[in-house]
Amino acid sequence: MNTPELEKYLFRLDKALTGIPVSEKAEIVTEIKSHILDAIDREPEQSLKDILSSLGEPEQVANKYLLEKGLKSKRAPRHPIIKWLIIGFLGTFAIIVAFLVFVLMYFSPVISINNDTGEIIILGGAIKVQDESIIFYDLDDFSDVLPRGSLVISGSSAIDTQTTDNVQLRFKHGKIQIEQPKNQDHISWSCQDIIFGNEVLVQNMIDKMYIDFSPLGDINCVVHIPAVKTVSIRGNKGEIILFQPRSATSALLDEGTIFISPVDTQHYVYKTHVTHGNVDQFTSNNTDTAIPLEATVESGNILYK
Amino acid sequence: MEQLSNWRTQIKKGYLELCILIRIESKGRVYGFELIEDLKQNQLLIKEGTIYPLFNRMAEDKILVAHWETAHLKGHPRKFYSLTPYGQEVLMQMKTEFEEMYKAYTQLLTDENK
Numbered sequence: 001m002n003t004p005e006l007e008k009y010l011f012r013l014d015k016a017l018t019g020i021p022v023s024e025k026a027e028i029v030t031e032i033k034s035h036i037l038d039a040i041d042r043e044p045e046q047s048l049k050d051i052l053s054s055l056g057e058p059e060q061v062a063n064k065y066l067l068e069k070g071l072k073s074k075r076a077p078r079h080p081i082i083k084w085l086i087i088g089f090l091g092t093f094a095i096i097v098a099f100l101v102f103v104l105m106y107f108s109p110v111i112s113i114n115n116d117t118g119e120i121i122i123l124g125g126a127i128k129v130q131d132e133s134i135i136f137y138d139l140d141d142f143s144d145v146l147p148r149g150s151l152v153i154s155g156s157s158a159i160d161t162q163t164t165d166n167v168q169l170r171f172k173h174g175k176i177q178i179e180q181p182k183n184q185d186h187i188s189w190s191c192q193d194i195i196f197g198n199e200v201l202v203q204n205m206i207d208k209m210y211i212d213f214s215p216l217g218d219i220n221c222v223v224h225i226p227a228v229k230t231v232s233i234r235g236n237k238g239e240i241i242l243f244q245p246r247s248a249t250s251a252l253l254d255e256g257t258i259f260i261s262p263v264d265t266q267h268y269v270y271k272t273h274v275t276h277g278n279v280d281q282f283t284s285n286n287t288d289t290a291i292p293l294e295a296t297v298e299s300g301n302i303l304y305k
Numbered sequence: 306m307e308q309l310s311n312w313r314t315q316i317k318k319g320y321l322e323l324c325i326l327i328r329i330e331s332k333g334r335v336y337g338f339e340l341i342e343d344l345k346q347n348q349l350l351i352k353e354g355t356i357y358p359l360f361n362r363m364a365e366d367k368i369l370v371a372h373w374e375t376a377h378l379k380g381h382p383r384k385f386y387s388l389t390p391y392g393q394e395v396l397m398q399m400k401t402e403f404e405e406m407y408k409a410y411t412q413l414l415t416d417e418n419k
Binding site for chain 2: 027028030031032033034035037038039042054055056060061064065067068069
């Protein structure tokens, strides 16, 4: 005996039982329906309307179910969930801290100030503050990832070969080739693949000339030097190529390779030292006209080219 | 005395739960409509809208166990409830505590007269 009134009541009841699983909802509705049908049978003097009003509004009945469940669910342990959430957050936090410590240690010193150039160098060169701009470089580890520009930095500097005895070159990472063409009367350089256009530092100190390529970061330069008395090159990591040297040259590299291409017709006296790595055989000829060449590599090679 | 209605609700709630369990134990198994009639005969009035959610919660708490029966009794399916062994323990405990409460109550009354 399913009247529309009964169906409507049961439909409202079902709808009001929010948050309860479908199978349980079905049982609840079936049980209430069963009660109503029993009531109709046992008390024929009562109308359906009376029975339904005695039950109460479907929403009220549903509410009572939810209330009873509410009491139960409050007792349900929330603690494990919160405990695991906290563990999750702490774990993530710990990983982040460990990562930061690693980054800081890798890029140490954290902050250093270069008074000469007025630069603040953060994270061992990863970030540099110059005047008011922030420059990111020292990214040789990422150089295969970063796109190479086609910028070329070139420059020159006049040099008085009468008064200037010594030319000093300095760089950090990269490749530098020193050439001493005949009739070269000034110093010039040309560097390729510069990521950021920084300035080469040139200091002319009358009796010596100091050129620092460090600001360029990772370099790939060719430098032409006149035949001054002495040339010294100092680098951290990369390659130094002494191409047909005509001056007494001293090259020092922490990590990498020093290549020497001697002039065929010239005698040299070689002084080579490698702490970890290989040295080719260089034959010294200790004559009056011999040019001293000194090459030192901490970790790497000194090779013939 | 409308102010009593809140008190009545509260006290009836606990008391009725105890009475329901006592009747279920005594009858072995009941279904909703049948129990409502039974309680009425014992002067314990409970609204239908109250008893079914209560059954539902007690079944969830494993105090009662429910099973559906169809076939007999006029055709439509009925949900029958009976006490679980755990439910029997709970009932025993409730009875003990209620008796103690009642003892304390009588004691309170005699003190009142002092």
